[in-house]
Amino acid sequence: MTDRFARRAVLAGVARVTAGVFVGATLLAALPGVADAGKITVYTSYEEDELASFLEAMQEDLPDVEVDVLRLSTGDLRARMLAEADNPKHDVIWGWAATSMVDPRIMEMIEPYTPEGIDKVPARFRDKDGHWFATTGYMGAFCVNLPEMEKAGLPMPTSWQDLTKPEFEGKLVMPNPASSGTGYLHVASILQMMGEEKGWEYLDALDKSMDQYIKSGSKPCNAASAGEFPIGISFALRAIKNIDEGYPIAMVLPSEGAGHELEANALMASSQNKEDAKKFLDWTLSKSAEEQYNKWKSIVTMQGREMPEKFKAAGLPDDISTVLFEMDYAWAAENRDRILAEWQKRYEE
Missing domain, CATH: 3.40.190.10 (Periplasmic binding protein-like II)
Structure with missing residues (x-):
């Protein structure tokens, strides 16, 4: 390996989130009021700051669902899911590259699901058989x-x-x-x-x-x-x-x-808590979630978006x-x- 690539070594960013609270890469104890809640594990590649904002809004809307999040870069998350293929550890894939989601090995792990509000997302931004849908992109x-x-x-x-x-x-x-x-x-x-x-x-x-x-x-x-x-x-x-x-x-x-890339969501067929996993996926299409996406994402697939002023000021x-x-x-x-x-x-x- 060249000296240039020796300088390129950067540790993978791993972030865990519990109950919608995010601080650095620390796994936090559940907040009061959610200790007995149903719990799901979500794998994502959303950036840390936007992830924290999304989860804060999610916690307000779904206080009875406890979410443990593992955040990895797209390639590292793909490698992890393939390594865990025989025994998946998560319930939901959230905000992950569509070009990775459509890998046949990943698709085999996904259960088709039609979430509430899916009609707001044009057909070009979702799988025709319901395996995944994208609400955001970059x-x-x-x-x-x-x-x-x-x-x-x-x-x-x-x-x-x-x-x-x-x-x-x-x-x-x-x-x-x-x-x-x-x-x-x-x-x-x-x-x-x-x-x-x-x-x-x-x-x-x-x-x-x-x-x-x-x-x-x-x-x-x-x-x-x-x-x-x-x-x-x-x-x-x-x-x-x-x-x-x-x-x-x-x-x-x-x-x-x-x-550009779409950031897609999906339900894992192996999920042991599909009721709460589906609640979470429904929430990703909610008005509350859309409001958060509009603050953070250059691409929001739900129709009728008004581009934020700071996005336009930067040249979008x-x-x-x-x-x-x-x-x-x-x-x-x-x-x-x-x-x-x-x-x-x-x-x-």
Whole structure:
């Protein structure tokens, strides 16, 4: 392993939540009033801060349901579920990449369920046989540190092609697609929009601009926001949040179109508490849940959304379809292992 990849080692973020309360990566005791409640275990890849907000709202609406949450990055969660396939440990999958959900090995573990309120979600955002549905999603974006760009005399990028210019050599950081759903959506979208032969040629060129590949989808934006790198390839929501908090960055949506991913929910066939698991899944389509999604997510699938002002101020248009690359989720899922093996051979060995 190269020195560059030695620097890339980042511990997996594991967060456990009980009764809708979240603090760091600590498993907390149940709150008063829920000690005797029905309990479910939920696996998710939602980011820690948005997860805490969602669970706080859920606790208010479902005080009789105790939820123990394991939060892992998309790739790590996929590996865990496949390792546990003979004896699944959870009741619900929540906010996890649709391109991972449609893996036939995962689909075998899922029980079809039609939650209350599913009609609010267009058919394109749910499985036709009811195995999963997506209420949220995320889209790729570049986080550009304006002072660092000025200091280094770098031009503002507007496209993927701009990032391969010689002046950006060693100036970028992005998520590792083997562990991060965000990283994989970037790679999959590039291979789809350019075709595989030219896409791999492009990724070879982009690798020259890369200082690190990091395990987390959000950390590249956070690193750029802190001035550690001029540009972090990340996702729009993290850029919007950091801009809103006052970090000196700009969000750039690549002119070729932003790759995106749906965050899907499903019921585990092996669940020992399906009544409460179904209550939870019904809640994910509630008005209360939708209000939370609107605060945090760049993509909300439920119809009739009004784009939050801070999202628009950061540069997200009212109609996000104008900036999204039309992803082929099935292709991304079917070719995932092959693509990741090729990526690791090229850039990790």
